[in-house]
Amino acid sequence: MPRIAFTPQLRRFTETPEIDTPAATLRQALEAAFEVNPRLRGYVLDDQGHLRPNVVVFIDGRRSADRIALADSLQPHSQVHVLQALSGG
Structure with missing residues (x-):
């Protein structure tokens, strides 16, 4: 299972x-x-249900291609990592 x-x-x-x-x-x-x-939803998705600009998702080590519909396919043993971009100086 993913x-x-x-x-x-x-x-x-x-x-x-x-x-x-x-x-x-x-x-x-x-x-x-x-x-x-x-x-958790409000930290990851915006009001339209899209990924927030400061969030990135990796599926099996590759960046998710679909930030709107979130329709990227998962395999039975997929590893999904949801990350928040950090900024600062």
Whole structure:
């Protein structure tokens, strides 16, 4: 089953569960995580349900191509990592 994990920076704001899900797409995997912790949605998605500009997702080490529909396919053993971009100087 695909596994979804979130960046440690998000733990400062809300619980970030690592979960295994039978999801076939990135959107389905994210929805499974949001079922565990609904507050997480607002940190990852904007009001239109798209990835926030400061969030990037890697699936099996490759950057997600679809920031809008989140329709990237997942394989049975995919590893999904949701990261927040950091800035500073």
